[in-house]
Amino acid sequence: MRPFRRVPAIVLAAAIALAGCSGGGGREGGGKGPAQPGTSLQAPVQTKVDLLAPPVEGAGEVPEFRWNAVPRAAVYRLAVLGSDGDPIWAWEGTDTSVTLGGVPGERERGEGGPVIVEGSSWSVAAFDAKGAVVAVSVRRPVAP
Amino acid sequence: MAPAKVRMLRSLVAVALLTLSLGVGHAPAGAAGPAAFPPGIWAGTAVYGGSVSSTTLYATGTSGVEFGLEVANGKVVSGTIEQNGTASATTTAAGGSAAIRFLGSLSGAANLVVAKGTFTMKGMVTIPGAGTVPLDVSIPGGGTFSPSRATCRVVVGDLATGARAAQQAAGFSTTVDGDFVAVRKEGPVTEETRLVDQYVQVLTRILDLAADRPSAQQVVDLTVDIDELNAAIKAGIQCVGVPPAFQKGLADPVFGKAFRSLLQRVIDEPSDYAPEDLLRILASAIRAGAVGAAADDQAASQKLLTEYEATTIQKLNNLRNAALGAIKAKEPAFAADEIQRIWSIYVQAQQLGLSTLEKAAFDALEKLGEIKEV
Numbered sequence: 448m449r450p451f452r453r454v455p456a457i458v459l460a461a462a463i464a465l466a467g468c469s470g471g472g473g474r475e476g477g478g479k480g481p482a483q484p485g486t487s488l489q490a491p492v493q494t495k496v497d498l499l500a501p502p503v504e505g506a507g508e509v510p511e512f513r514w515n516a517v518p519r520a521a522v523y524r525l526a527v528l529g530s531d532g533d534p535i536w537a538w539e540g541t542d543t544s545v546t547l548g549g550v551p552g553e554r555e556r557g558e559g560g561p562v563i564v565e566g567s568s569w570s571v572a573a574f575d576a577k578g579a580v581v582a583v584s585v586r587r588p589v590a591p
Numbered sequence: 592m593a594p595a596k597v598r599m600l601r602s603l604v605a606v607a608l609l610t611l612s613l614g615v616g617h618a619p620a621g622a623a624g625p626a627a628f629p630p631g632i633w634a635g636t637a638v639y640g641g642s643v644s645s646t647t648l649y650a651t652g653t654s655g656v657e658f659g660l661e662v663a664n665g666k667v668v669s670g671t672i673e674q675n676g677t678a679s680a681t682t683t684a685a686g687g688s689a690a691i692r693f694l695g696s697l698s699g700a701a702n703l704v705v706a707k708g709t710f711t712m713k714g715m716v717t718i719p720g721a722g723t724v725p726l727d728v729s730i731p732g733g734g735t736f737s738p739s740r741a742t743c744r745v746v747v748g749d750l751a752t753g754a755r756a757a758q759q760a761a762g763f764s765t766t767v768d769g770d771f772v773a774v775r776k777e778g779p780v781t782e783e784t785r786l787v788d789q790y791v792q793v794l795t796r797i798l799d800l801a802a803d804r805p806s807a808q809q810v811v812d813l814t815v816d817i818d819e820l821n822a823a824i825k826a827g828i829q830c831v832g833v834p835p836a837f838q839k840g841l842a843d844p845v846f847g848k849a850f851r852s853l854l855q856r857v858i859d860e861p862s863d864y865a866p867e868d869l870l871r872i873l874a875s876a877i878r879a880g881a882v883g884a885a886a887d888d889q890a891a892s893q894k895l896l897t898e899y900e901a902t903t904i905q906k907l908n909n910l911r912n913a914a915l916g917a918i919k920a921k922e923p924a925f926a927a928d929e930i931q932r933i934w935s936i937y938v939q940a941q942q943l944g945l946s947t948l949e950k951a952a953f954d955a956l957e958k959l960g961e962i963k964e965v
Contacts, residue, residue: 488938488941488942489937489938489941489953490934490937490938491931491934491961524874524939524942525942526874526877526942526943526944528943528944529884532944532946533883533884533896533944534877534882534883534884534943534944535877535883535884535885536877536878536883536885537874537875537877537878537883537942537943538874538878539811539871539874539878548821548880549814549818549821549822549878550818550821550822560821560880560885561880561883561884561885562885570941570942572938572939572942574935577931578867578931578932578935579931579934579935580931580934580935580938583938586941
C-alpha cells in the first residue's frame with residue numbers, strides 16, 4: 448500500500464488502501480489481485496455514487512444493481528468482478544439500475560449467463576458527456 | 592298484484608342471479624396474476640359455480656365455460672369465451688331460475704385477460720300472489736382473469752377471482768369458484784420466426800461490424816441489441832423454438848465466437864482507436880459474455896483481455912507523453928484534457944480488474960503530478 452494524494456488539493460483519503468496501486472503485474476503475472484472490496488475507486492473527484500442494492504450477502508446469483516443518480520452524469524459504467532479479480536460482467540447506460548446480464552428474471556435451469564459468486568464485488572462510476580469522471584462508488588462486496 | 596310490483600320483484604330476482612355473477616359477467620377488473628399465458632394458441636375449460644348468500648338473498652348455480660385465445664408478445668391478440676349453465680335465486684319476496692349464458696371476446700395481456708360480451712338470462716320468476724312470470728334479460732358484461740400457474744403446455748387459474756372479491760365487498764358470503772385448465776394447442780409460428788430473424792440480424796451485424804472496423808459507440812449499441820435479443824430468447828426459452836445454436840441463451844457460443852472475431856479485428860489494427868474506445872469495446876464484450884468470467888471459451892477470453900490491456904497501456908503512455916509535452920510547452924488546457932482522459936482510464940481499469948493498466952495509469956498520473964505520495 449502506498450499513501451498518495453492528488454495535487455493540488457484533493458486528498459483521496461479513503462482510497463489510499465486500494466490494492467493494485469502499489470505495483471504488481473496483473474494479468475501477465477505478478478499481480479496483486481483485485482482491489483479490496485469496500486474501498487473506494489480512486490478518482491479525481493470527491494462525489495460518490497451511492498450504491499443501494501443488492502445486499503452484500505444473500506443477493507442471489509442474478510441480482511439487480513441499483514444506485515443513486517449523480518448530477519452531471521451522462522453515463523454510468525458498472526462492473527462486476529469475481530473473487531479472482533476477473534470481470535464477470537460490465538455495463539454502461541443512463542439508467543440507475545440494471546440486472547446482472549441485462550435481462551431481468553430468474554434464470555431457467557441450464558440457461559447460461561453471468562452469475563454472482565462468493566467473493567464478487569461491484570462498482571459504479573459516473574462520467575459526464577465528455578467522458579470525464581464525475582463520481583465513483585466504493586467497490587462493494589456481493590455474494591449470492 | 593300490481594304490474595309494477597311484479598316487474599320490481601322480477602328485477603329483484605334478476606339482480607339476485609346477477610349477484611351470483613356466473614361466468615365473468617360483471618366481475619371487476621382484477622390485478623395481474625403471478626403467471627401469464629405463454630405465446631401460442633390456447634384452449635381452456637372451466638366449471639364455474641357456487642352460491643352467494645346474505646340475510647335476504649340466496650343464489651346458486653353451475654355452468655360450463657369454454658374459451659380459446661392466442662397470445663403473442665405478451666398480449667392476447669384474439670380470443671372468445673362462452674359460458675352456459677343454470678342458476679336459481681330466492682329473495683324474501685320472490686324466487687326464480689334461469690338458463691344463463693355469457694358470450695364474449697378476449698383481449699388484454701397474457702397475465703390479465705379481459706373478457707367483454709353479453710350476459711343473458713332466460714327463465715321464470717315465481718312471485719307469491721302473482722304466479723309465474725317470464726325472465727328474459729340481456730346485458731353487457733365482462734371482467735378479467737389471470738393464470739395462477741403456467742407452463743409451456745398447461746395454464747391453470749380461477750375465473751372467479753374478481754367475482755368473489757366483488758361479492759365479498761358487497762357483503763355477501765360466497766362459495767363461487769371457476770377453476771380453469773388451458774392447454775396449448777399450437778406453438779406460435781410467428782413468434783418463432785420473429786426470434787430466428789432477430790437472432791440472424793444480430794449475428795449478421797456482429798460479423799458486418801467486424802468487417803467494417805466499428806466505432807466504440809457502434810459496439811456499445813450492438814450490446815444493447817444483444818440484450819434485447821437475450822430478453823426475447825429468455826421470454827420464449829421454454830415455449831418457443833429458439834434457434835438451434837442459441838440453446839444456452841445468454842452464453843451462446845456462436846455469438847461469443849463472432850463477437851471475439853470483432854474484438855480481434857479491432858485489436859489487430861488498433862491505430863484508429865483511442866484507449867477509451869478500446870476499453871469501451873472490451874467492456875461491451877464482457878457485457879455480451881464474449882470475454883470475462885462468463886465467456887464460453889476462457890482461453891480466447893484471456894488472450895483478448897491481455898491484448899487489449901497491453902495495447903491500451905501503449906496508448907495510455909502516448910497520452911502521458913502528450914500531457915508531459917503540453918506541460919513543458921506551457922499548454923495547460925491541452926495537458927488538462929489529456930490528464931482527464933488518463934483519470935477516466937484509471938477509473939475504468941480499476942472497475943474492470945485490469946490491474947496492469949491500472950498501475951500504468953497510476954504511474955502516469957504520478958509522473959504528471961496528479962498523485963503524490965504523502
